[in-house]
Amino acid sequence: MTAFLTSLVFVVLAEMGDKTQLLAMAFATRYCWRTVMWGVFAATILNHLFAVVVGSYLTYFIPMNYIQLAAAASFIIFGLWTIRGDELNGEDKACKRTPFWTVAIAFFIAEMGDKTQLATVALAAQFNAIIPVWLGTTTGMMVADGIGIIIGIVLGKRIPERAVKWFAAIVFIGFGLFGLYEYLPGQYLTPATITGTIAILLLLIYLIARMGGDTTKLPPKLSPEE
Numbered sequence: 001m002t003a004f005l006t007s008l009v010f011v012v013l014a015e016m017g018d019k020t021q022l023l024a025m026a027f028a029t030r031y032c033w034r035t036v037m038w039g040v041f042a043a044t045i046l047n048h049l050f051a052v053v054v055g056s057y058l059t060y061f062i063p064m065n066y067i068q069l070a071a072a073a074s075f076i077i078f079g080l081w082t083i084r085g086d087e088l089n090g091e092d093k094a095c096k097r098t099p100f101w102t103v104a105i106a107f108f109i110a111e112m113g114d115k116t117q118l119a120t121v122a123l124a125a126q127f128n129a130i131i132p133v134w135l136g137t138t139t140g141m142m143v144a145d146g147i148g149i150i151i152g153i154v155l156g157k158r159i160p161e162r163a164v165k166w167f168a169a170i171v172f173i174g175f176g177l178f179g180l181y182e183y184l185p186g187q188y189l190t191p192a193t194i195t196g197t198i199a200i201l202l203l204l205i206y207l208i209a210r211m212g213g214d215t216t217k218l219p220p221k222l223s224p225e226e
Contacts, residue, residue, distance in 0.1 A: 007136025039103025055124025072179025
């Protein structure tokens, strides 16, 4: 249950302002919301099954302590990635098939290498469990993209997301720092290394926020013919 709930919460946070959530908003302005939800579900089920299998089998080749450290570091990266934000780069017009297949294929492609897929790999490796993490991350994607679909239907226009994005980023970075503190050997946890790490992280947050922190946008409303 812990693996399921943790996976659900982390993927919901990772998906806030992510490219695939923006994709859900874009498709919701064009297609029936049920079609979009089924397309997202089909793509997520397959994509995240692949991710959890990869993550679980890592434990056969890499010591668990190293995997836990890598997972903690990856959560910090996810937080920085969230601050940077995402934009749609034509994925919402990627194919001209029926609505269900258009949504499913576009989502599957957009999710490959995305931070929610990488978070799924990290969570499966950390908990060494396939089914709970798979169900948790899939549910998290449906919750987050369901929010995106509602926004796309009800609002259909640009809205500010900075508060949501920064909240998600802070939670990710906080969990990552806690994980590093818990799993790093004691000889590395000196006042100098802790202070230096925090200073470097604050500098990275500042630079990323300056360079790309305001790039997350909801897509403009699409006409039915597009």
